[in-house]
Amino acid sequence: MTRPPETLDRAELDPVTLAILKGRFEQIADEMDATLFRAAFNPIIAEAHDASHGLYDAVTGETLAQGKSGLPIFVGVMAFAVKAVIDRAGEPKDGDVWIFNDPYLGGTHLSDFRLVKPYFWEGKLFCYLASVGHWHDVGGNVPGNYNPVATESFQEGMLIPPVKLYDAGEYRGDIVEILSANSRLPGSLYGDLQGQIGALDLGAQRMDALLAEYGAETCAAAFRALKASAAEIMRSEIRALPDGTVSAEDFLDNDGIVDAPLRIALDMTVEGDRLVLDFSRSSPACAGPVNIARSTTVAACYVALKHVFGDVPANAGVLEPVDVVTDPASLLAVEAPKPVGGYTETILRLIDVVFQAVAQLAPERANACAYGTINALSLAGTRADGRRWVMFSFFGGGHGGHSDGDGLSHGNAPISTATIPPLEILEAAYPVRFTEWALRPGSGGDGAHRGGLGAVYEIELLEEQADLFLFGERGRFPPKGINGGGDAARNRFLHPVGGEMVEPPMTSKLHGAKLKRGERVRLETPGGGGYGDPARRPAEARKRDEEQGYV
């Protein structure tokens, strides 16, 4: 095995300083996260932590360090966003801040607004700082922007290419006016934007203090060494897996436009210390919004691998020994204007197939599939006094069983660390009443270690009328068990049509149905898949499941 050239830097830099600087870089990113979470206006950032911050390479845009409490999916995707700015910035100036939400450049979807700031030290560009946050509403056909019937990104929201929000320190209020004019909730937009600017300012202050203490050369050497170290950790993890090729596939219900399943297929090859994740056999790009850009695919692979190999750091080096192969014609590598608003569902499925493939090579390391859908539910209307309201929330489900035990009930999605807003906060803010908020018995897959339970949420409308939107999945294909474990219960959504509670034709996607005062909607989310042969589940565990009403 040849030594990578970066280890030379490591030899020059004393190992103790390196360990210390690693902690300091992470602390700066963490502190930027914390600042935005506290200052943000919309609950998707403030409560659900759908945001992220980090430090990025001045030339390549690669991730150098990223906050630990931000949304996991952004760890992989932000490097693409920073690179997009670098490619356009020409000669960056101190005091510039770029803003954009183009998902084909920066990954994920239009709701995620990215701010990218070149950071200067002693007159020279040192690195980039970036902030991304999920804004409450960015225009488009559906409040909250989960448009299940979009066939072009124009129907999902405004698309802003990288433009300067600050030009050499000068604030461009006209840009903010354009953004505000295109949102249903301009106040929330303004508050979140201010929070993101505040986080970048704070990051720059903390970098100033760090560079004054350690010097630019030492910090730059530490960045290089940490990347090399991350790559080495990943290689050692891959080496520990047996060589060979395994395959796994799973399906999305439909794209919201055409009711046909979409395949996500993975052929995973381990060869020494290299890992190839080949998704070429996946379905072609589809009409509806479950396509994703290639940058999003790569980021999702990072999330999946980090769940399996918990010790690898949030650093670009991790993906060095990993090849991600996609077919440019597939739904995993689309370009504008193919709709990508439902990217969460596709990457959750992508993580599921990585877990299923790892389970074949190293059964004790993988989890059975988690509930696998975020169920973006939007209820929107106008109050008697004319005020507009949009209740937009994501819902939880079960985690998969694993070698250590049963899966967690009512967890958050593997791509996120989001907590759910308290129902009392939702009831205080919107004209709704929850009539049930409970675990869903029997929804976890059977197995030696059972899957965690999904949940039941039933909501009654207290105003005259509301529009109803849902963007979910797993209505037809339930979360799978692994190593002989059983599948979980599928997602089930019911709403009133002609006096009866029915499932939508696309099962978990619904666009613009109406709800009247006193009517209810009911969401039953999947549990997690089971782990291992159900015959090996201990009798006392089965007895307890029955007594407690978990099955």
Add this chain to the structure above:
Amino acid sequence: MSRYAVGVDVGGTFTDIFVLDQQTGQVATAKTPSTLDDQSRGLAEGTGQVVADFAEIAAIIHGTTTGTNALLERKGAQAGIITTKGFRDVLEMRRRDRPHTWGLRGDFTPVVERIHRVEVAERTLADGTIHTPVDPEEVKAQARALLAAGCQAVCVFFINGYANDANEREAAAAVRDVWPNAYVTAATEILPEIREFERLSTATLNAYLQPVVSKYMDRLDDGLASRGFRGDLLIVQSNGGVMSVETAKAQPVRTALSGPAAGVRAAQAIASAAGFPDIITCDLGGTSFDVSLIAGGEAALAAQTSVDFGMVIRSPMIEIATIGAGGGSIARLDAGGLLQVGPESAGSNPGPVCYGLGNDRPTLTDANLVLGRINASRPIGGKLDALDVAAARAAIAAHVGQPLNLSPEDAAEAILRVANARMAGAIRLVSIERGHDPARFAAMPFGGGGALHAGALVHDCGLRGALVPRFPGVTSALGCVVADMRHDRVQTVNRPLAEIDAQALGAEMEATAAELEALLARAGVPFERVERLYELDMLYLGQTHTVTVPLALAGPLTREAIADAFASAYRAAYGRVLEKIPQKVMNTRVAVIGRRPAFDMSVFAPADGRAAADCIRETRRVYAGGAWHEAPVYDRLALAVGETVTGPAVLEQPDATVFLDPGLAARVDAFGNLVMERA
């Protein structure tokens, strides 16, 4: 004649007693093994070592870990929950979180089983309207069913009870009619604050603790009475104040951080007396490093904490940041070859390699030993006769030195530097990240090992210095004696400022304060003075996180005064205010503090100290900054007031070791503290 105030802190290994003679101002301390099956026995026995006649004791103030241990070890009572139809699983569903960001491992078992969570038909809406009235007979039937199932305690929790608690109150009264003991908790009695999971979790843990803590309090009361004690028994709460036994039995959840809170309170008193209003306390244990911040003489409080995953307690508590770096923390190279110290720990058993109890992976304590900072022949704690330096050295060489191509000494120093950097990170977390300049603060180490690292932390964080109390091992017991009596109450408002009748709001807060003062008066404890704190939790309409807005309530409250107070609090937190966005009041917070008489800390000053040169026991080779030094080892307690020692030096005392790094000087102040500053 009642002359003594007795502070008692019961820890995992020792029960520490601190006795103040209120007539002479003299103090005495005692240490006795903890009796963990029943803490009250050790408490009474230990007190008896110092005070012969219990009738002479005016007050016993107690920091207890009974509640903490019952939570951590899941040894509370079997409890039930009676709740709104449709919501029996709120406790188990949490806020849809997970224990670890990465890995999707770990499960959650709530302290109340699903079969003991029962529902009744009732519903209150968010605006306080009763949608469905409660039927007391249905509640009684459910309560009887829980009793039949063996529940000893019960929690009544209804959705939106914070907005209107009428249904919940009626239901709690119905339960109390049929429940055979006092262990009935109504959620809004504990916490009338919006957010159902946090309120339920806090109230459930209260019910879970109530039988255990109440019985302990009764045993304690009886045991002390049988020895002739007729004074006041007070319990330290997690907010650093004390409460009566009556309150502790009704709200045992307020004892969750009783022990550590007493320690922070002691630090506050010692530091204020010494002229250090701004300090960061550093408690280095076997597996963790706990820090908390005292600014302007006041300890920072956190609104909530998690005892364990999913075990949330929302009530004001001393804010303690914890990281996994203690004396037993293991040093290792990760798969990428980077040196890591902790969070994995060898604890105290098997403990560090040098204990010779079976661990062969090097720890932070091993590094301190190899570098000569710990005395191998006089280990602290008295459990071992000697420490094995050769074994510690070999382990460091094998696991860290050889792979990094460092000598064993350099490897040991590297372990120290990495551990110090992590501790410095924890200090930055509570200082810089909260907008405090570390240069104003001094570190105050407690415990046996904290003072080994204080000098390094002064350097790494740019602190003003460090203040090592005279008895770092018994600070919590001292804290009990100086703790004030404190009661807090929160009430959710959740309305835009523009819709609020400010004058009425102010009057309500004053009425709450009067109620809390009456509760203070009931305890019958003398106070020097009583203070009231009024605060609002406020935010801009649309935000979900609040800022704390202190209010001065002199005369009628106005909306303008509230808006001004919010603007300054928001600017202090975020450096900006937002124009044209309506403001909202989420909660009111009222605290009433009965300040207990201070005592003269100069009693700690050594009466017959000696000159520094006469306190040198030996010289020892100590490794620091990449070189060996011949360092004097001082008998710390023998040093006279005003004596100065320069680093490198080691100062030993029975309960702690102080290492003075090169470049630092330490002087004994008029209170017996050691003040470390740059030379």
